[in-house]
Amino acid sequence: MVRRQTGNWYFGWNIVAAASLLTLMTVGMRLGIGPFFLPMLEDLGFSRSLLSGIIAIGMLCYGIGMPLAGYLVAKFGTRFVLLLGTFIVAVSVIWTVNARTPLSFFLAFGVLMSTGLAFTSPVAVTPVISRWFTRQRGMALFFLSTGSMAGIAVVTPILTWAIQAIGWQATMLWFAALFVLMTVPVAIFVIRENAPEGTDLLPDQKSVAVSKPSIPLSTLSFADAIRTVPFWKICLGLFACGFSMNLLGTHGMPMLMDHGFDATTSSVGIGLIGVVAIFGTLVLGRIADKIERRKILAFIYFVRGLGFFALLIVGTHFELYGAAAIGGLVWAGSIAMSSAILADIYGIRLVGFLYGWAYLGHQIGAMISSWLGGWGYETFGTHWIAFGLSGGLLFMAAAISLTLPRKGVTYCTAI
Secondary structure (H helix, E strand, C coil): CCCCEECCEECHHHHHHHHHHHHHHHHHHHCCCHHHHHHHHHHHCCCHHHHHHHHHHHHHHHHHHHHHHHHHHHHHCHHHHHHHHHHHHHHHHHHHHHCCCHHHHHHHHHHHHHHHHHHCCHHHHHHHHHHHCCCCHHHHHHHHHHHHHHHHHHHHHHHHHHHHHHCHHHHHHHHHHHHHHHHHHHHHHHCCCCCCCCCCCCHHHHHHHHHCCCHHHHHCCHHHHCCEHHHHHHHHHHHHHHHHHHHHHHHHHHHHHHCCCCHHHHHHHHHHHHHHHHHHHHHHHHHCCCCCHHHHHHHHHHHHHHHHHHHHHCCCHHHHHHHHHHHHCCCCCHHHHHHHHHHHHHCHHHHHHHHHHHHHHHHHHHHHHHHHHHHHHHHHCCCHHHHHHHHHHHHHHHHHHCCCCCCCCCCCCEC
16 A cells, blocks of 8 residues: 655655656756767767767657657556666667767667667656646646756756766766666655555545546547647647757757857856756746646747747847846746646546657657757858747747647547
């Protein structure tokens, strides 16, 4: 039997905290490629387009791994998937630092590491968090997003410093060692698959939940769910999210350095987005269960779009830090809100698998932006192609989000 509380403390928050730390490491490495980009170019002798292409396909592999991770979580549990992913990450890092040819580097860094990180990504822990939380699900998933933002805020500057001090290969090996030391205890001692009856509902809410009919959600199949309009709206929004987040993670530092900022200033500017996003996430998390999720999601996408245009025109340190701070307020939360909306509409039973497939759209966007950022600059000599398109896609995602169902709508007619 799972104990619901220890004193007045709900154990579900332990899972959220541990999952957030895990997400910090996973997202910090997968979306924080920027510090590695130029050192890898110099050491391996690859062209910018070639390395961008390898990273782009790696992002697609990261996305393809998401549905597989969702399936394995449903079949074998979160703990198994986390441990398997950790083993894959460790093997891939050892291979990556010894790879010297494009094919070997692509298989190690692009394919294998992406798969391992997919197995330890938020998609692996979102189902268990959604299972443990009902009343505060939006807040819990927002706090999970804090880990993603901390990954950008903390990991990016640390990686930049470490690469300058000991090189990119040694930095990656240290990352793998810390990753294993953190993930294995979390998987074994913290993750608990079975939530207590009633989860975090208040006593009066439990009786209401029991009286609610659950027939539509219990009979809705995965095939039916992916044929509904809201699912594809979520996918389109996550496509814009992945395009923008990975563009900044991969080409944000090179873009700022091409505009005259030094490496330290560029990394601090990118990291500041994550620092501010941590506080923004805490604020948005507090209102995530009080305001319609679709309105919060639309607001996040819209302001983030403005931030991308701002980063293109900044010319001074003050302007850079100001744009980063404003954009950071809403940098987090789109994935948290999307997964919460999926749980609201389709139920806990399908949320892991649906989230995995929806996140594939996120990584398709990430793949395209990884390639376009390098190709666009080499071809046209400007970052406006990729970063301007990112801002436009985010505006489109904001408009689409406003058409999503209201909270409480739990069944949709298939298209």
